Amino acid sequence: MGSILNAEGLACRRGMRRLFREVKFEVSPGEVVWIKGSNGRGKSSLLRLLAGIVAPDEGEVRLATGASCAFIGHANALKDDLSALENLRFMAGLRGLSVSQQDVLAALQTLGLAGREGSPVRTFSQGQRRRVALARLALEASPGLWILDEPFDALDTTGTAVLGKMLSGHVAQGGCVVLTSHLELSLVVPDLAPVREWVLGATS
Amino acid sequence: MRLFTFAAPSRFYGLSGALLPWLWASALLLASAGLYVGFVLAPTDATQGEAYRIIYIHVPAAWMSMVLYLAMAGWAAVGWAWNVRLASMLARAIAPTGALFAFIALWTGALWGKPTWGTWWVWDARLTSQLILLFLYLGFMALVEAIDDPKRSDQAGALLAVIGAINVPIIYFSVRWWNTLHQGASVSMTAAPKMASIMLTAMMVMTFAFWAYAFAVVFTRTRAIILEREQDADWVRTLVREEAVDA
Amino acid sequence: MGSGGDIVKARSSVWRVILGRDLRMAGRRRIDALLPVVFFVVAVTLFPLGVGPEPQMLRQMAPGVVWVCALMASMMSVTAMYSVDHADGTLEQMVISGQSLVAIAAAKALVHWLTTGLPLLVMSPVLGVLFDVRAEALAALCLGLLLGTPILSLLGGVGSALTLGLRSGGVLLILLVLPLTIPALIFGAGAVSAVDAGISPAGHYSLLGALLILSALGAPLATAAALRIALH
Numbered sequence: 001m002g003s004i005l006n007a008e009g010l011a012c013r014r015g016m017r018r019l020f021r022e023v024k025f026e027v028s029p030g031e032v033v034w035i036k037g038s039n040g041r042g043k044s045s046l047l048r049l050l051a052g053i054v055a056p057d058e059g060e061v062r063l064a065t066g067a068s069c070a071f072i073g074h075a076n077a078l079k080d081d082l083s084a085l086e087n088l089r090f091m092a093g094l095r096g097l098s099v100s101q102q103d104v105l106a107a108l109q110t111l112g113l114a115g116r117e118g119s120p121v122r123t124f125s126q127g128q129r130r131r132v133a134l135a136r137l138a139l140e141a142s143p144g145l146w147i148l149d150e151p152f153d154a155l156d157t158t159g160t161a162v163l164g165k166m167l168s169g170h171v172a173q174g175g176c177v178v179l180t181s182h183l184e185l186s187l188v189v190p191d192l193a194p195v196r197e198w199v200l201g202a203t204s
Numbered sequence: 205m206r207l208f209t210f211a212a213p214s215r216f217y218g219l220s221g222a223l224l225p226w227l228w229a230s231a232l233l234l235a236s237a238g239l240y241v242g243f244v245l246a247p248t249d250a251t252q253g254e255a256y257r258i259i260y261i262h263v264p265a266a267w268m269s270m271v272l273y274l275a276m277a278g279w280a281a282v283g284w285a286w287n288v289r290l291a292s293m294l295a296r297a298i299a300p301t302g303a304l305f306a307f308i309a310l311w312t313g314a315l316w317g318k319p320t321w322g323t324w325w326v327w328d329a330r331l332t333s334q335l336i337l338l339f340l341y342l343g344f345m346a347l348v349e350a351i352d353d354p355k356r357s358d359q360a361g362a363l364l365a366v367i368g369a370i371n372v373p374i375i376y377f378s379v380r381w382w383n384t385l386h387q388g389a390s391v392s393m394t395a396a397p398k399m400a401s402i403m404l405t406a407m408m409v410m411t412f413a414f415w416a417y418a419f420a421v422v423f424t425r426t427r428a429i430i431l432e433r434e435q436d437a438d439w440v441r442t443l444v445r446e447e448a449v450d451a
Numbered sequence: 452m453g454s455g456g457d458i459v460k461a462r463s464s465v466w467r468v469i470l471g472r473d474l475r476m477a478g479r480r481r482i483d484a485l486l487p488v489v490f491f492v493v494a495v496t497l498f499p500l501g502v503g504p505e506p507q508m509l510r511q512m513a514p515g516v517v518w519v520c521a522l523m524a525s526m527m528s529v530t531a532m533y534s535v536d537h538a539d540g541t542l543e544q545m546v547i548s549g550q551s552l553v554a555i556a557a558a559k560a561l562v563h564w565l566t567t568g569l570p571l572l573v574m575s576p577v578l579g580v581l582f583d584v585r586a587e588a589l590a591a592l593c594l595g596l597l598l599g600t601p602i603l604s605l606l607g608g609v610g611s612a613l614t615l616g617l618r619s620g621g622v623l624l625i626l627l628v629l630p631l632t633i634p635a636l637i638f639g640a641g642a643v644s645a646v647d648a649g650i651s652p653a654g655h656y657s658l659l660g661a662l663l664i665l666s667a668l669g670a671p672l673a674t675a676a677a678l679r680i681a682l683h
Contacts, residue, residue, distance in 0.1 A: 015353055016436070052547045054683055057355070071547055075540025081479045082472070093468035094548045336630050343627045350617045359680040360613050364627065367609065367673060371631050374665075378634035378658075385641055 003028045004067050004145050004176050005050060009059025012045045019045060020200060021058070027145065032167065032177045032192060034185055037200035043180045044074065044149055046200060050178060051147045068144030070095075072151060076133035080122040084108060084132045087121060092139050099139050107138035111162060126154040134163060143175030152183050164189030211290045213430045214439045220423040227420035234413035242406035255319040260403075262312035264411040265305045266330070268418060269337055270372075272302035276344070277369040280362035290426075292358035293433065295365065296348055297425035301418050303341035309334050329380040336375055340368045354433060465550040469558035477566045484528075488570045491524035495578045506583050513582035514592060514643035518636050521571050521596060522603060526628065528567045529607030530614075530621045532559055533678065537615050546682060556612070556674035557667075560604045568600030584643070591646040595639035598659040602635045605670035612677035635662055 003026045011021040019042030027033055037043050048054050050061055051071035063069055078087050085104055092099040108117050111131040121129060130153060137146060146167075152160055167177055168191060181188075185195055242260035249256045276298040283292030313331050314324045325331070347364055351357035434440050477484045498516045499509055536542040545555055575596050579589045610628035614620045642655035 013355070016433070048543075053543050055679070069547070071543070073540055073543060075538075075543075077540035077544045079472070079476060079539065079541065081476050086472070086475070090468060090472045091544065093464065093471075094545065094550060096464070096549065336633060339626070339630045343630065346619075346623055346626060347613065350614070350619050350623055353683065356680055356683045359683070360677065363673060363677055363680065364613060367631070370669075371634075374634050374662075375630070378637045381658075382637040382641065385644070 002064060004064050005061070005069070005178070006064075007050060007056075007059065007061040010046070010049055010056050010061070011058035012042050012049065013057060014042070014045065023059070023200070025050065025198070027176050027178055029143075029174045029176050030171055032171055032179070032195045034195050034197050035178065035180045035200060036197055041200045043200055047071070047073070047147055047149050047178065047180065063145070068140060068142060069147060070137060070140050070144065071147045071149075072133055072136065073149045074153070076129050078121045078129055078132055081120055083118050083120055084113060084124070084135075085117040087132060088135060088139065091136050095140075097139060097141055103139060104135075107135040108132070110138050110166070111135045112158060127156055127159060130154045131159055131162075134166070137166060137170070143170055143173040146170065146175065146177045146179075148177065148179040150180055150182065152181055152188065160188055164192050168192050211288050213290050213293070213434050214437070216290055217427055217430050220427055224420060224423060227416050227423065231413055231416035231420055234409055234416055238406055238409035238413050241402065241409060246402050246406055247400060252320055255316065258312050258316045260406050260410050262309055262316060263407055264414050265312060266309040266334060267411060268414045269302055269306035269309055269334065269341075272298055272305060272418065273337060273341065273365075273372065274369060276302060277362075277365035280358070280365045284359050284362035289358075289433070290430075292362065293426050293429045294422070295361065296358075297422045297429060298418075299341055299345050299348075300425070301421050303338060303345065305414070305418075306334055306338040306341060310338065327383070329376070329383040332379050332383070333372075333376045336379070337372065340372070344368065465554050466558045466561075469555060470562060473559070473562040474565065477562070484566050485570065487524040487527040487567050488574055490527055491520050491571055491574060492578065494520040494523060496581070499582075509582045510584060510647070511644075513579060513584045514588075514595075514640040516582070517575055517578055517592060518596070518599070518640045521575065521600065522629065522632055522636060523625075524571055525567055525600065525603040525607060526625050529563065529604070529611050529628070530624055532563055532608055532611040533615055534611070534620065537681075542678070543682065546678065552675035552678060553671045556608055556671040556678070560601070560608045560671065560674075563604040563607065564601050568604050572596045572600055585647070588643050588646045591643045591652050594656065595642045595659060598656065598663050599635045599639040602659075602663050602666045603632060605666040606631050608674045609670050609677060612674045612681060615678070615681035635659060638662070 005025070005027045007023070007025040010023040010025070012019045023046065025046075035043050035046065045054075048071075049056050051069060052061065052063070053071070077091070079090075082090070085101075085108075088104045088107065089099070092104070105114070105117060108114060111134060113128065113131055113135070116124070116128070121132060124132065130151075134151065140146075151163060155163060167189070171177060171192075185192065238260065243257050246257070246260075248254060276295045279291045279298065280295035282288055283290075283295060310331065313334070317326055318324050344361055344364055348357045348361040351360055431440060431443075495516055498512065502508065502512070533542060536545070546552060572593065576589050576593055579592050584592065606628050607624075610624040613627065614624045617623060638655045638658045642652040642659070645652040645655060
């Protein structure tokens with residue numbers, strides 16, 4: 001089976017500093033790729049390049065035709081003034097997914113937020129906001145590529161376990177995940193397998 | 205990209221360095237010649253007396269400010285479309301000079317207006333458009349200065365410059381419409397004295413002088429930008445080390 | 452790429468999605484949304500205080516004053532068009548959503564017009580009356596602003612996208628956008644003066660209309676390009 005995402009020759013600069021160059025990266029269905037590298041190496045920049053937010057200065061990123069790609073970055077992309085339900089409906093609408101009220105409520109329930117769908121996100125804690133952001137993933141149509149930047153941030157043990165189960169389920173259905181995490185995944189989500197580690201090394 | 209090998213910053217640096225003395229010399233010679241013809245040789249105007257002579261600076265400056273804006277927008281667009289760094293650097297270097305000429309045109313316009321019509325400023329179409337052009341230059345300079353990331357700065361500047369270039373004819377047309385409608389200013393910069401051929405010569409020479417000056421200044425500024433942007437390149441490091449040894 | 456029908460459906464739904472969300476949010480922050488209108492009223496009232504209450508002079512000044520203050524007031528809320536979405540990460544999601552960024556930019560401009568431009572338009576005849584503007588001139592003022600305020604929203608969108616995330620953002624945006632709005636100002640205020648002088652304002656309206664069409668076609672494209680540049 002071919003790869004879902006294929007990138008080569010990627011380079012990235014921040015200001016005048018070059019973060020990395022000649023980066024080659026590939027993800028196939030059923031894989032979980034854990035991008036590692038010390039702080040400031042450009043892990044978040046790489047994820048943004050792979051997600052297509054920024055066009056690469058050099059090289060190219062190819063997403064397999066028909067494959068969907070969902071990105072969740074550091075920021076939760078939630079509006080404080082809207083309720084959890086309204087936020088998720090907006091995201092689904094934006095991505096052209098037709099979801100019913102039931103789907104959204106079910107997604108929130110998976111993330112342990114049942115009963116809070118009507119409250120404005122302003123009233124949620126950091127961890128709860130993260131859960132709302134992650135609930136998006138349960139609404140995605142076919143199992144595609146998930147690109148997640150520090151998804152376990154702000155989550156408590158229950159939240160972490162739920163996310164781990166979501167990732168395992170997604171991968172089992174043929175989806176794939178690219179993520180960064182400063183947590184040691186083998187300790188935090190031991191049931192998640194297989195995890196391929198990929199290190200973002202130094203430049204020339 | 206073969207077409208653009210001459211656009212390598214290092215090549216440009218060397219080439220422009222060789223040309224600079226010639227450009228400065230030409231600017232000086234042409235300016236002296238132009239000013240001599242304009243202020244000494246050209247006849248006194250029947251209606252406006254000696255004061256009209258300021259147009260030998262005013263008109264070429266106005267032309268330069270407009271042409272330089274197009275050049276700036278053009279190079280910026282090239283830099284954006286084909287990812288040619290040098291083109292973007294050139295655009296940034298042109299902006300202050302273009303703004304300077306716009307300012308000179310306005311200032312000399314005021315100097316002309318006072319003895320001729322009694323006011324320092326008239327809201328005629330050309331002067332007002334010149335003022336708006338100055339704002340467009342200042343806007344460009346402010347935007348590229350405000351953005352730290354070089355690539356974003358170049359691209360945002362290019363987009364703004366192109367939008368400005370498209371809008372300049374629209375703005376000029378609307379200002380002319382406004383001017384004719386309101387019947388206020390019966391004076392106009394277009395009511396220049398009838399052009400004797402010697403007057404035209406003086407203006408052409410001054411225009412060439414300004415061109416030479418513009419090239420000289422823009423090249424100098426571009427060289428400085430190149431050194432700053434390419435500071436990590438080997439050729440720059442070598443150059444700086446050599447200069448430090450010489451000093 | 453789907454068939455034409457799919458694309459049309461996608462485009463109309465992105466309008467609905469953006470309009471639905473942004474209008475809902477504006478409805479929850481009604482006071483914030485109406486601040487530009489308050490500014491508009493305050494700014495306009497400063498002029499008689501500055502130049503004196505002589506009715507003939509005020510009547511002559513009115514179109515220019517109302518238009519310029521409408522320009523400024525419109526710029527007040529334009530920064531927020533993209534800065535909030537940029538700060539909380541929603542803008543990134545919009546860029547990779549697969550929806551046309553041009554359509555999103557157009558939708559955002561429409562939202563700005565509905566929340567700022569339209570209220571300004573509604574307020575303008577009231578202010579015109581304060582300046583003793585006659586009925587036909589008032590109508591010209593309103594029609595001019597009806598055509599002009601969308602132009603302000605569209606151009607403001609470009610400026611907002613270009614200056615996204617910059618420290619000097621708000622003031623810089625005003626410096627960049629205001630020169631571009633000068634033609635609209637000239638034709639819009641000119642229409643009222645024309646009516647006052649007994650001349651037909653048809654030429655002014657057609658030119659304003661032409662500017663509106665030009666902006667409607669060009670500004671969303673420029674805004675989309677500027678957004679991509681800004682996210683770099």
